[in-house]
Amino acid sequence: xxxxxxxxxxxxxxxxxxxxxxxxxxxxxxxxxxxxxxxxxxxxxxxxxxxxxxxxxxxxxxxxxxxxxxxxxxxxxxxxxxxxxxxxxxxxxxxxxxxxxxxxxxxxxxxxxxxxxxxxxxxxxxxxxxxxxxxxxxxxxxxxxxxxxxxxxxxxxxxxxxxxxxxxxxxxxxxxxxxxxxxxxxxxxxxxxxxxxxxxxxxxxxxxxxxxxxxxxxxxxxxxxxxxxxxxxxxxxxxxxxxxxxxxxxxxxxxxxxxxxxxxxxxxxxxxxxxxxxxxxxxxxxxxxxxxxxxxxxxxxxxxxxxxxxxxxxxxxxxxxxxxxxxxxxxxxxxxxxxxxxxxxxxxxxxxxxxxxxxxxxxxxxxxxxxxxxxxxxxxxxxxxxxxx
Ligand SMILES: [Zn+2]
Numbered sequence: 183x184x185x186x187x188x189x190x191x192x193x194x195x196x197x198x199x200x201x202x203x204x205x206x207x208x209x210x211x212x213x214x215x216x217x218x219x220x221x222x223x224x225x226x227x228x229x230x231x232x233x234x235x236x237x238x239x240x241x242x243x244x245x246x247x248x249x250x251x252x253x254x255x256x257x258x259x260x261x262x263x264x265x266x267x268x269x270x271x272x273x274x275x276x277x278x279x280x281x282x283x284x285x286x287x288x289x290x291x292x293x294x295x296x297x298x299x300x301x302x303x304x305x306x307x308x309x310x311x312x313x314x315x316x317x318x319x320x321x322x323x324x325x326x327x328x329x330x331x332x333x334x335x336x337x338x339x340x341x342x343x344x345x346x347x348x349x350x351x352x353x354x355x356x357x358x359x360x361x362x363x364x365x366x367x368x369x370x371x372x373x374x375x376x377x378x379x380x381x382x383x384x385x386x387x388x389x390x391x392x393x394x395x396x397x398x399x400x401x402x403x404x405x406x407x408x409x410x411x412x413x414x415x416x417x418x419x420x421x422x423x424x425x426x427x428x429x430x431x432x433x434x435x436x437x438x439x440x441x442x443x444x445x446x447x448x449x450x451x452x453x454x455x456x457x458x459x460x461x462x463x464x465x466x467x468x469x470x471x472x473x474x475x476x477x478x479x480x481x482x483x484x485x486x487x488x489x490x491x492x493x494x495x496x497x498x499x500x501x502x503x504x505x506x507x508x509x510x511x512x513x514x515x516x517x518x519x520x521x522x523x524x525x526x527x528x529x530x531x532x533x534x535x536x537x538x539x540x541x542x543x544x545x546x547x548x549x550x551x552x553x554x555x556x557x558x559x560x561x562x563x564x565x566x567x568x569x570x571x
Contacts, residue, residue: 186216186567187233192241192546196224197518197531206510206548214244216538219566224532243547245513247311247539247565248494249520249530251339252431252452254485255298255315256329259285261486268461279319279347282486286319286329295332301484302336305492307571309541309560312520312529314339314481316379318346323367330374339524341377342368342404345395347386360391364398377428378404382418389417396425405525411435412457423447429479429523434458434466444476450523452479453515455500456489468505479519480512499555509549538567 194212196202201224202209213230215223223231259282286294302313315337317329326344333340344363352359368378378399382392386409396406406425410418412432419440422430430444431452444451453466471478480497483489491497498512507515521530528537542562543550550559563571 183217184235185222185233186235186237187213187230188216188237188239188244188540189213189227189230190241191227191239191244191542193243193548194224194532195243195245195513195517195548196533197246197514198533201225201533204510206514212244214532214538214540216564216567219538219568221532221534221536221538223534239542241546242561243543243545243550244532244540245309245543245548246517246530246532247541247563248309248516249312249524249526250305250310250481250484250494251314251429251479251520251523252454252481252483253313253315253492254318254343254483255301256294256317256333257282257286257297257319257486258289258293259486264487265460265490278487280350282319283321283350287322287325291328291332294329295335298332298336301492305482305484305494306563306565307560308493308495308558309563310492310494311539311541311563311565311570312339312524312526313337314341314377314524316341316343317371318343321346321349322351323362323370326367327370327374330371334374338376340375341379341407342371342375342399343379343381344368344371345380345387345392347381356391360387360394363395368398368402372399372402372404375404377407379407379409381409382416382421383409383412384414384416389421392418392421393425396421396427400425407431407523411440419443423449428525431481431483432457432466433471434464436467436470441470441474441476444471445474450477450479450519452481452523453501453505454481454483454489455497455505456491457483459500460489460491465504468501468507468511472507472511477519477522478507478511478515479523480515481520481523495551495559496555498551502552503555509552512552513548538564540564
């Protein structure tokens with residue numbers, strides 16, 4: 183197997199404290215040796231082993247590829263007017279998710295697949311090498327299964343979110359919709375997904391419904407995750423911890439008991455600052471979670487309604503500026519934190535044996551991701567040992 187050495191990395195984030203300084207395992211003047219799709223060696227350039235090919239990073243910083251553990255990319259249509267109305271202070275009628283459901287149902291398979299490919303390529307150019315995405319804009323048996331089949335053509339991290347909202351077709355019969363989501367729709371969707379998710383929120387699904395949905399999914403071999411405590415206080419976070427969800431996502435409105443549950447459980451708190459930015463909402467309190475000992479991930483929540491960004495660097499800048507995370511905490515949460523939110527150990531770090539996913543920055547340090555907000559710093563991306571950007 184041929185090897186490639188990426189040498190003269192000005193500073194390298196490994197996320198392995200045994201390899202370098204601090205929790206992010208920072209190494210100055212580093213080299214990464216790649217064999218096949220894996221990292222074979224990481225350390226100071228002065229002691230690097232020989233490799234077949236040498237690629238000089240020229241002092242640029244390198245980080246593990248971002249792990250974006252929460253997105254909604256299988257959609258049709260566009261919600262520019264809704265965003266424009268919201269940002270113009272005008273009241274807008276509650277079209278919301280239903281607008282996208284109608285457009286998604288009307289789109290062809292080819293259109294939906296091309297849309298997923300477009301936004302995944304956009305994310306890759308910004309350093310994202312692992313991407314989760316969900317269904318949730320079909321809300322019929324056929325349309326949800328179709329969304330998952332299409333998503334599975336682009337990523338291994340596919341989530342069944344038939345329980346995004348109660349389908350407009352069941353507006354008068356939410357119990358009937360839960361029966362569909364946990365019955366025939368689950369039967370059709372489980373073969374195409376790894377995860378099951380539910381939007382536990384007033385106006386979507388309450389705690390009892392969310393419990394029934396996640397439990398049914400677990401019985402079919404799907405792993406749970408949950409949209410929890412985004413718009414209001416509620417049972418979502420503690421339900422997620424109780425059911426051993428890999429992640430509770432949003433976590434904007436938390437009681438002390440919610441924070442304690444996250445700190446003591448196995449469930450990652452995934453924060454999605456693009457959503458608060460795009461809806462002018464209150465920020466989640468990352469500092470409170472970190473100080474309590476919870477594991478925090480950062481993700482884009484890329485979707486056409488409430489957070490239409492695919493940029494992990496943008497989320498890092500928001501997390502540092504407005505959520506009081508340090509730059510080191512934010513880079514960890516956008517890489518290793520996202521990996522933990524997907525229960526993955528092969529990505530989100532640069533250690534021997536991990537997948538060779540890394541991004542090079544046109545900057546000497548990862549801190550520039552927050553220090554230089556809005557600047558396209560990602561100049562090179564390697565995914566599974568192959569240069570992709
Ligand atoms: Zn979401």
